[in-house]
Amino acid sequence: MKGKRVDITMIEAGLNRFLADDRNLVLGFAKEPDGVSHRIFKKELSRFSLLNPYFGINGAFFLRRIFSKGQRLLLFLRPCEIRASVELIKLTQIEREGIIAVSVDCFGALSSKDSSNGFPDDHQGIADALRSSEKVRTACKTCKERRGVVGNGGIRFGRDGTLWAVSYDDKGDEFCDLFPGDHEELPAVMLVGEGTKAEPFSSDMTEFSKDFSKCIMCMNCRDMCPVCYCIDCVFNGSDYLPRGDALLNKIFRGGTTSLPSGKELFHLIRMFHVSQTCVGCGACEEACPQGIPLTRYFKGISERLQGMFSYTSGRSVEEPIPYLTFLEDELNDAAD
Ligand code: SF4
Ligand code: SF4
Ligand code: SF4
Known part of the structure; x- marks a missing residue:
């Protein structure tokens, strides 16, 4: 080089x-x-x-x-x-x-x-x-x-x-x-070498629920994520996160609900949305006022998913994002 x-x-x-x-x-x-x-x-x-x-x-x-x-x-x-x-x-x-x-x-x-x-x-x-x-x-x-x-x-x-x-x-x-x-x-040895792997994603939902129990649904994590860019986020309306009459209707239908409701759904859907493009920067965790370890979950699961497609977000502008491509025959050699 x-x-x-x-x-x-x-x-x-x-x-x-x-x-x-x-x-x-x-x-x-x-x-x-x-x-x-x-x-x-x-x-x-x-x-x-x-x-x-x-x-x-x-x-x-x-x-x-x-x-x-x-x-x-x-x-x-x-x-x-x-x-x-x-x-x-x-x-x-x-x-x-x-x-x-x-x-x-x-x-x-x-x-x-x-x-x-x-x-x-x-x-x-x-x-x-x-x-x-x-x-x-x-x-x-x-x-x-x-x-x-x-x-x-x-x-x-x-x-x-x-x-x-x-x-x-x-x-x-x-x-x-x-x-x-x-x-x-360039010199043979550079000061910054290759990085490490992210911690594996913890699929233990008990831990997940415990970690996110403090979430106040301020959505700062979404708002500061560089790749979470939709203007019309599904969580801006009241379909997923009911308020007002929509909330009362939900309670009349289901009996009771904890508040803020829909925390886990919000994070799981966001995780699904950014899993292929997340660059593991930790800006979400930085933005969280509740000190929730978002990086562990978002970076952990996204690197695991990207690994299945041999994809690294942001490595090359020529490399298509897996969900933007359709291959009839894929994931045969995927390592999990
Ligand atoms: S770690 Fe991933 S999810 Fe969190 S802000 Fe960075 S790109 Fe977004
Ligand atoms: S996550 Fe970003 S700020 Fe942290 S070491 Fe990697 S490149 Fe640097
Ligand atoms: S920034 Fe923290 S408190 Fe706010 S929605 Fe995200 S995880 Fe919840």
Whole structure:
């Protein structure tokens, strides 16, 4: 694998060159007085940050329904965010032409609920601090793909302290052209290796009911999931979650009901809806005010299901989502 050797100053200068074209934007991270957050840059980078050690939102969430022609948006995000953007392209929620997606090697992240000042600034310091932290999120501990190898291009860190801009296709070439120098062979050992497997999904419904018993049905988990995009969600009406007269009718028919009703149905249907596109980012768990371990269930079951179809969400824009394809003869060799 070849790439261009860069450093943070070169990256910032390259992105500013990209922004010199009036049609172009960059979505990445910026240092704010109270931490690091997503930011869209239009004219020039300011307080740009290559990494964000805290996870609050999956940046692909901001991309749903970008259909604008003629504008180009360079994404400079974590692998799970780029993977979600790839799924949204396949789900026709993003105009593919306008996106250049660059995934940056990721060392994991702490919950934004644990955010505090004083985290190291440089990538080696961030890597060391996260390696020794017990607070790394479940989604990151079980992350399948932390490497900047998804999307059109990547930023990779060598174990020797070097930084590399790498291209994976034509748009990635355009990204690498933002930097001077020739393509060289990447170091043999990179700082971020392959990830781990998610914990297997617990099919014990007693545990499931116990874990979700605290759910208040605020639906933040749905609203912040980058791939849960339907405008007309079936749970917005009163068919599944009756209120008012619909609730009274239900009680007259059935005698009694616990409230909020339909919790398990809500989560099981949502799980079914996102199981093939879930990127295991843990944004749902991050959004939950009740501390429910959503990642365990959503990531666990989706990776198991995707495995049956030899599918990895967000790995490639060319790889069709299994439920969008029909094969008469399939699942013969599926491992369960
Ligand atoms: S889920 Fe993976 S890619 Fe996303 S923040 Fe965690 S380690 Fe990084
Ligand atoms: S279900 Fe949760 S883990 Fe999966 S993509 Fe949505 S927010 Fe991320
Ligand atoms: S965010 Fe938490 S409390 Fe709200 S619906 Fe989801 S699981 Fe329930």
